[in-house]
Amino acid sequence: MHLDDLEILARVSISEEKEELIANNDGEPQSEISHILSEYILDRSQYEKVSSLLLDEMEHGLSKEHNVSAAVKMFPTYVRSLPDGSERGDFLALDLGGTNFRVLAITLNGLKVEMKNKIYPIAPEIMTGKATQLFDHIASCIDNFMAENGLSGQKLPLGFTFSFPCKQEGLAVGRLVRWTKGFKCEGVEGEDVVTMLHEAIKRKGLGVECVALINDTVGCLMSCAFHDHNTQVGVILGTGTNACYMEHLDRVGTWDDDTEEPKQVIINTEWGAFGDNGCLDFIRTKVDRDIDATSLNPGKQLYEKMISGMYMGEIVRMIAVECAEKGLLFNGQVTPELAQRERFYTKFVSEIEEDNNEEEGYPKVRQVLDELGLVNVTTEDCRILKHICSVVSTRAAYLASTELTVAVDGSLYRFHPHFHDLMFCMRLSEDGSGKGAALVAAVANRLRSRSAQLVFVFKLMLSEDGSGKGAALVAAVAYRMKLMSPH
Ligand code: BGC
Numbered sequence: 001m002h003l004d005d006l007e008i009l010a011r012v013s014i015s016e017e018k019e020e021l022i023a024n025n026d027g028e029p030q031s032e033i034s035h036i037l038s039e040y041i042l043d044r045s046q047y048e049k050v051s052s053l054l055l056d057e058m059e060h061g062l063s064k065e066h067n068v069s070a071a072v073k074m075f076p077t078y079v080r081s082l083p084d085g086s087e088r089g090d091f092l093a094l095d096l097g098g099t100n101f102r103v104l105a106i107t108l109n110g111l112k113v114e115m116k117n118k119i120y121p122i123a124p125e126i127m128t129g130k131a132t133q134l135f136d137h138i139a140s141c142i143d144n145f146m147a148e149n150g151l152s153g154q155k156l157p158l159g160f161t162f163s164f165p166c167k168q169e170g171l172a173v174g175r176l177v178r179w180t181k182g183f184k185c186e187g188v189e190g191e192d193v194v195t196m197l198h199e200a201i202k203r204k205g206l207g208v209e210c211v212a213l214i215n216d217t218v219g220c221l222m223s224c225a226f227h228d229h230n231t232q233v234g235v236i237l238g239t240g241t242n243a244c245y246m247e248h249l250d251r252v253g254t255w256d257d258d259t260e261e262p263k264q265v266i267i268n269t270e271w272g273a274f275g276d277n278g279c280l281d282f283i284r285t286k287v288d289r290d291i292d293a294t295s296l297n298p299g300k301q302l303y304e305k306m307i308s309g310m311y312m313g314e315i316v317r318m319i320a321v322e323c324a325e326k327g328l329l330f331n332g333q334v335t336p337e338l339a340q341r342e343r344f345y346t347k348f349v350s351e352i353e354e355d356n357n358e359e360e361g362y363p364k365v366r367q368v369l370d371e372l373g374l375v376n377v378t379t380e381d382c383r384i385l386k387h388i389c390s391v392v393s394t395r396a397a398y399l400a401s402t403e404l405t406v407a408v409d410g411s412l413y414r415f416h417p418h419f420h421d422l423m424f425c426m427r428l429s430e431d432g433s434g435k436g437a438a439l440v441a442a443v444a445n446r447l448r449s450r451s452a453q454l455v456f457v458f459k460l461m462l463s464e465d466g467s468g469k470g471a472a473l474v475a476a477v478a479y480r481m482k483l484m485s486p487h
Pocket of ligand 1 (some may be wrong): 098164166180181241242
């Protein structure tokens with residue numbers, strides 16, 4: 001896979017039967033609702049422009065010269081090999097950044113993977129509180145999980161799936177560039193999150209060591225590649241959106257590490273930031289701008305805000321409110337629930353689009369409307385709301401479309417009834433964030449134990465690197481590449 005193939009990744013293919021939600025400018029008089037929705041229905045040339053802009057942005061991100069000003073950062077992850085099925089051992093994994101925070105215990109044994117996991121809620125005060133509070137909470141969850149699973153006192157290697165943009169300096173060193181989605185914890189941006197995790201682990205007196213820091217897209221790719229060695233791309237469509245892929249080293253202008261075999265590295269594109277330089281303004285609507293302005297990160301992640309699960313329900317809600325206020329929907333009712341920001345969950349969009357039971361007057365749509373306090377709704381109201389949902393989710397799916405067979409995961413993709421069909425050819429990654437973290441940790445761990453002496457040699461070579469541990473792990477991966485090299 002290289003940048004030429006990325007053109008395929010970025011290109012949007014729209015087949016005949018999917019054209020109905022693409023602009024139809026045949027001069028028919030538009031109803032007021034169609035008029036409101038028309039800015040969400042892009043035409044083929046607009047989608048093609050988005051694709052080619054994304055490709056340009058990705059090229060900029062890879063280039064040493066343009067990376068500083070690029071919106072799509074294309075971070076090298078230091079993961080240079082996909083799992084080969086020989087990974088074995090017991091691992092812990094953390095998954096932070098999606099809908100939930102989870103701790104997992106994973107046993108890898110050939111192609112057999114055993115997993116236990118527990119979800120731990122993170123209170124909104126912690127998501128937007130102080131760094132130490134967040135990391136101490138994570139360490140407490142690890143402690144609780146180990147105790148509940150009879151693992152207390154064990155020195156287990158840990159893979160940390162941290163689904164935010166990080167500039168990695170090694171396999172287990174990564175500085176948070178900025179928070180996205182619902183997080184805004186003070187004192188983490190610019191810091192190495194593995195160091196912060198280790199400090200909290202130490203405060204808690206645990207014997208766990210983080211050997212790999214990965215993005216959820218990388219977990220998704222690793223997990224799918226474990227079962228299908230041809231997988232080259234990982235895409236997340238969940239609370240946020242992002243993609244990663246395996247790239248040739250000679251195309252990565254920003255690469256500053258060794259260039260031994262295999263001459264490749266997984267690139268975390270961070271495509272959610274596409275448009276942050278204004279290049280998508282030609283398709284952004286009033287609602288897109290409003291959602292951005294009131295978000296935790298105004299001006300950032302503009303592509304993500306048009307696509308992902310954190311925002312889709314809110315886009316639908318705002319359009320529905322506009323229609324209701326104009327007397328076009330719900331007989332003009334705007335209940336306090338409908339008026340409340342973020343109260344129209346993205347899972348409602350899935351539930352509404354799933355309901356094709358017109359004969360019974362759309363019972364599931366009515367159930368959702370009931371939750372929003374809307375009474376006396378008509379079947380026509382339900383039909384219109386279904387149409388609004390479909391226009392918004394179709395725009396999201398087309399914007400995120402690819403023609404490749406890729407590993408894909410995320411709550412939006414899993415639970416929305418048509419996202420898959422609209423995006424074609426996808427393979428669902430079974431618990432990539434958890435399993436993938438364990439796989440990266442397993443590769444790192446296996447190489448380290450297999451090559452203690454040479455790790456040392458490489459460790460010396462890389463001793464300039466700030467973190468000894470991270471350097472040793474990068475060295476371990478480098479050693480494996482050396483083993484695989486024909487020379
Ligand atoms: C983050 C990415 C992540 C994506 C999906 C985005 O907000 O910046 O790092 O992969 O969400 O979770």
